Amino acid sequence: MSNTEEIINKGNKYLMATYARLPVVFQRGEDYHLWDVEGKEYLDFIAGYGVCSVGHSHPRVVEAIVEQAREIIQPSNLFYNCPQVELAELLSRLTIGGRSFLANSGAEANEAAIKLARKYSRQKFRENRYEIITAYNSFHGRTLATLAATGQLSKQKSFAPLTPGFKHVPFNNVEEMEKAISEKDCAVMIEPIQGEGGVIVPDQSFLGKVRKLCNDHNLLLIIDEIQTGMGRTGELFAYQHYGIEPDILTLAKGLGGGVPIGVMMARDPLWEVFDVGSHGSTFGGNALACTAALATLRIILEEDLSSRAKRTGEFFMERLKELHRKWPQFISQVRGKGLMLAMEFKGDIAEEIVRQGLEEGLVLNGLTPRVIRFLPPLTIEESAIERLIDFLNQVLIKLEKQH
DSSP: OOHHHHHHHHHHHHSOOOSOOOSOOEEEEEBTEEEETTOOEEEESSHHHHTOTTOBTOHHHHHHHHHHHHHOSOOOTTSOOHHHHHHHHHHHHHTTOSEEEEESSHHHHHHHHHHHHHHHHHHHTOTTOOEEEEETTOOOOSSHHHHHHSOOHHHHTTSOSOOSSEEEEOTTOHHHHHHHOOTTEEEEEEOSSBTTTTOBOOOTTHHHHHHHHHHHTTOEEEEEOTTTTTTTTSSSSGGGGGTOOOSEEEEOGGGGTTSOOEEEEEOTTGGGGOOTTSOOOSSTTOHHHHHHHHHHHHHHHHTTHHHHHHHHHHHHHHHHHHHHHHOTTTEEEEEEETTEEEEEESSSOHHHHHHHHHHTTEEOEEEETTEEEEOOOTTOOHHHHHHHHHHHHHHHHHHHHHO
């Protein structure tokens, strides 16, 4: 029995089967390269669902983590720690100002946003103002409240009754959103680009119209940048493409460089309603995670990885479009922004392409039976993209021969 088989068998014995895990055991990573326990090398086009924004085990991130671990990891939120304060200050300067609540994941950040929006609205307006409008096909997390906010019935159906206070409208449709507004609403919660929903990019004017709608109806605008943030789309934050600012901003994934962290930010004076005892997190804002986030964010800024994602993403998109033009009988659409891209097929072939990709040393993500999503490290190079394009072309050549 190989090392791979032994570890997989043990994992299947002791781990809950909440993921459809592929039969590979990764042991080491460097930049956009991965190696499994058998020593086989892969090119990574998913980056741990986008968390390894600066590549796997970036030397500066590793060094920062090691140095911090030698000093202190988590002194408790009854006290201050330096990395926590530095991170909150830097994020405030880079985004909407205001203050941060530090958590451990995107779902936790969104939970905090929901609580803050409801508390603020009740204090400023009236008691029964608590409903939040979100979009169909959205994804905001898997906790009970964020699952209710998520607009995907397939993820909700086994967990009824869901947390009340959420209603869904079509994405990229301000007219339907306006029709849905009632006196019970306190906020709109939206992804600037839907990620888990299929990498759906809205019209350029959409978020501006949503911002105006929120202003007109005294609704808070919560922008969920869990997947789109940290340079992924060619700007440091995706809302910057649309010339607007949210009232509440949530971050996670690419901020930690692979280390768990989540942040909920609120502009002045919204954050003031989160007073002592309003919310908390035992591990949130721990010195280790904040150190990793600081190192990651500084790399993104100093190396201008947002601009690099824009340039590389344009190259990537053009190569995907070339495949689309060559194989219109198999590919229905390519879409995305920066290094958040997707290819949609006319048949249910994504799973088979992902499987063949692993055989060829390419790590891909089948988002749905017909959609492959690409979220590589922001450091991915054109040569790696060319190898992927060649692989996809060869797969489609074989598919044509079968027809």
